[in-house]
Amino acid sequence: MSRFSNFLRDVAIPDLPHDVRVDYVVAAASQVQKQARMLFVALLITTPFAVMITPESAGPFVKWVLPVAMALYCLTGIVQLRKDNQFATKPWRAEKFIIESWLSSLIGALICTVWTIAAFLSVEGTERLHFPVMLVMGSLATAYCVASIRAAAAMHLLIDIVPISALLIFTGSVLDIAAAVSLGLAGLFQWRMINVHHNQVVELLLLKRKSQTLALTDPLTGLLNRRALLDFAEALGGDAPSRLLLIDIDRFKTINDTHGHDMGDTVLQEVARLIDSHAGNNVSSARLGGEEFALLGTREDLPAGKAAQLLAEIREAAMPHGGQVTVSIGIAEGTLEDDRAWRTLYRVADDALYEAKRQGRDRFVHAGDLETAADPRRRSEDASPETPRNVA
Known part of the structure; x- marks a missing residue:
């Protein structure tokens, strides 16, 4: 495995207790695959509505190119997630899937953020707040779906929320600043919940492994029963x-x-x-x-x-x-x-x-x-x- 592959694996998959690492990776990959299907469908449905509220003055890149890119990204994800990866019997596929999902979510986050900022700058008045709100709703939903991959969840929250919040603050409008603070607090709360979720999953897996060990091990000698x-x-x-x-x-x-x-x-x-x-x-x-x-x-x-x-x-x-x-x-x-x-x-x-x-x-x-x-x-x-x- 190359150094770059090792780097991706270390970032995408956090340090875990050795006894439950495989169990966690398999559970995380299965959960992400299941939830990401619905996420891609939801993003695909939302895309045409975002196109409808984007004015022609925004230009063809913002009005059409970025929405088409998002639609293609969603369709590709839906097709890829139809595969039966058999994670339970082939854990190495689960690890590979987590790394690929992390990289894929990076692409989605960048498309969303570029699209939102470009649309925000092309619209005047309070209507431009529609775009940050839509972005953050999508970001929070995505972070929840990939909560088992904490690196992907953190990346989504940072890429989607931090740039648009900074832009809102620098506009000087009280309404925009209030919106930026709200978005930031929502992101922090989501990150806290992701960490709580992660710790609970690890604790449950450790408890499950301990129960399995007790059920299959002689308590006096440590041998199999x-x-x-x-x-x-x-x-x-x-x-x-x-x-x-x-x-x-x-x-x-x-x-x-x-x-x-x-x-x-x-x-x-x-x-x-x-x-x-x-x-x-x-x-x-x-x-x-x-x-x-x-x-x-x-x-x-x-x-x-x-x-x-x-x-x-x-x-x-x-x-x-x-x-x-x-x-x-x-x-x-x-x-x-x-x-x-x-x-x-x-x-x-x-x-x-x-x-x-x-x-x-x-x-x-x-x-x-x-x-x-x-x-x-x-x-x-x-x-x-x-x-x-x-x-x-």
Whole structure:
């Protein structure tokens, strides 16, 4: 991206909290696109009325050239805004749209201001106040429509209101000065409301993101919860094979009984940290409940060898209670094309985890090594993964 493009982006899109920047840009672009259509239609309808009150003495440039330019500008905007930009799925388009809208509004503001000042100077008497009033009404409406793009809103208020207000003041007429003061106050009030609107939108987006995080995150460990892991499984989806590691802390009840639940929670947090260190590209970590955790990812990004590595890391880690902690791990592979496939994958991994517990704990068992067809403990294919067996 060129320096000029970076400059335009930095001006058009203000500094925002990182967590909500994309959400804000998408919301702003969607809002501007929706409201700008009505704005262009309104400006287009107003244009012929402005032509009607402009005297012939103003000259063809003011009487016809500038109105035609405004009409073409409005028609072009209406046509451009009919495109389906799919901002929600393509945020980069939203950012590009905001920059383009800012530049486009600059053109509209300049046309309006030049037209108004030229018409104002060509008319005598109180009738010339019609033009500043029409300009400011259009400016306030435009600033409201592009309030999500504060740079565009500020530019409109400055370009449209400041020059004509200064011209009114310098005419010396008391009526003109009163009008200039009123226009200036209206612009300042609009700018204040734009800033209030901006802050409210950012606060709402932050609150929304916080609510989403709380709904999808285990509050103790910060890992994904079961619901979020299901969402991640749906995102992986398709025919590509995935791998699931079910991880359960061995004899965790003993830690709680001996050292207390607060210490037990601290141990859970440390184990979660070690497990989460293996998450990354196409791999997510989750706490499924109690002392059970999971790693889920594509087979390429989550090799089966991670299980042995994780066993050693947890076994050798210095734990908060001063003792050793071990885990048992069940490994399974499968596709995740639907909910039934997820349940099957979970069940197979859970069977492997159960076998690791049965064999003595502190080990992993791969589901492919099990002769599950002969295992009497095997649950039906439709068993729910929401209630895993007690395999402490």
